[in-house]
Amino acid sequence: xxxxxxxxxxxxIEKRQSVAFWCNPISGHATLYWYQQILGxxxxxxxxxxxxxxxxxxxxxxxxxxxxxxxGVDSTLKIQxxxxxxxxxxxxxxxxxxxxxxxxxxxxxxLTVV
Amino acid sequence: xxxVEQHPSTLSVQEGDSAVIKCTYSDSASNYFxxxxxxxxxxxxxxxxxxxxxxxxxxxxxxxxxNKTAKHFSLHITxxxxxxxxxxxxxxxxxxxxxxxxxxxxxMLLVSP
Numbered sequence: 424x425x426x427x428x429x430x431x432x433x434x435x436i437e438k439r440q441s442v443a444f445w446c447n448p449i450s451g452h453a454t455l456y457w458y459q460q461i462l463g464x465x466x467x468x469x470x471x472x473x474x475x476x477x478x479x480x481x482x483x484x485x486x487x488x489x490x491x492x493x494x495g496v497d498s499t500l501k502i503q504x505x506x507x508x509x510x511x512x513x514x515x516x517x518x519x520x521x522x523x524x525x526x527x528x529x530x531x532x533x534l535t536v537v
Numbered sequence: 538x539x540x541v542e543q544h545p546s547t548l549s550v551q552e553g554d555s556a557v558i559k560c561t562y563s564d565s566a567s568n569y570f571x572x573x574x575x576x577x578x579x580x581x582x583x584x585x586x587x588x589x590x591x592x593x594x595x596x597x598x599x600x601x602x603x604n605k606t607a608k609h610f611s612l613h614i615t616x617x618x619x620x621x622x623x624x625x626x627x628x629x630x631x632x633x634x635x636x637x638x639x640x641x642x643x644x645m646l647l648v649s650p
Contacts, residue, residue, distance in 0.1 A: 456637065465543075465626050465640030466581065479637060514580070525571045525583040526638065 425449065427529035429515050435535045441503035444532045448496070448517030454478075455492055456526065457500050458514040466514055472498060505536045539564040541629050543641025550617050551649055558644045560627035561609040567629040570603060570610045571638065575624045584625075585612070617648045 428447040436442050448455050453474050458466035469488065471479040474495035483490070487506070492498040502509055512533050516526035540563040550556050562570075568589035573581035587594045587601045587610065594601050598617075603610040614621055624645050628638040 463643075465541075465628075465642045467640070468637050471637055525573075525586055528573075528580040528582070530580045 427515055427517050427527055429513075429529035429532055431532055432530065433533050433535075435537060436505055438507055438536050439504040441501065442505055442534060443499050443501045444513050444515075444534075446498045446500070446515030446529060448498070448515070449527055452517035452519055452527075453495070454518045455498050456516045456518075457490055457498070458516060458528075460512040460514055460531070462511070469500070469513075502534075505534075507536050510534055510536045539567060539629055539639040541627060541639050541641040543627050543644055545644060546642065547645045547647070549647045549649065552617060552619060554617055556614045556617050556621070556646055556648075558612045558625055558627070558646070559609060560611070560629075560641050561607075562629040562639075563608070564629070564631070565605075565608065566631050569630045569636075570601070571628050572599075572601060572612050573626045573628065573640075575626065575643075577623075581626060614646075617646075619648050619650050622646055622648045 430445050455472045457469040459469050460466045470483045470490045472492040475492045488502055490500045512531040514531045515529040518526050543560045571586035572584050574584045575581040585596050585599050585601050587603050589605055598615050600613045624643045626643050627641045630636040630638045
């Protein structure tokens with residue numbers, strides 16, 4: 424099966440600019456996650472979608488981050504305006520949404536804010 | 538919410554030795570514990586997982602043990618090889634279709650030939 428697709432792979436922006444990331448999950452996977460992985464740390468959940476509804480966005484900095492999942496398939500994550508501390512790898516993952524299943528991660532987008 | 542602690546942060550072993558990575562979790566409701574391997578610049582990949590109804594699971598050279606009473610679980614790699622060098626993450630969740638994974642901070646394993 425095809426994996427989780429993410430783009431772009433790399434992005435360099437200046438602080439206060441905006442940026443958007445795209446994710447296409449594995450076909451049929453109802454649950455989609457965005458994680459932020461700062462260098463040297465484990466992935467931290469930003470937002471979880473079940474189909475096109477938000478299940479958990481408690482750790483999403485909503486003053487600057489937004490995400491949507493149109494039609495329950497592709498998803499975009501946006502940062503506006505970006506801060507230096509947003510430099511990280513943004514990982515998208517999907518799962519079937521049933522009990523006790525691990526995630527399949529995409530390759531991630533490495534964001535550098537200068 | 539759930540908190541997962543992982544130790545050690547780095548682990549250096551000689552090829553052929555065993556490696557053990559330990560994690561503790563805080564939420565007694567957690568019942569699903571996967572381990573991910575992340576090679577440099579690549580995506581995390583699931584290598585093994587365990588559910589709370591079992592105490593140990595093996596897959597060739599890797600094994601995971603779970604002690605629900607003490608709320609800790611461990612990854613064991615035997616006969617390590619240079620290609621085992623990577624960052625390993627443990628994680629925990631309540632295992633429902635909607636529950637999210639909380640990750641540890643990772644262990645960088647270096648296997649020297």
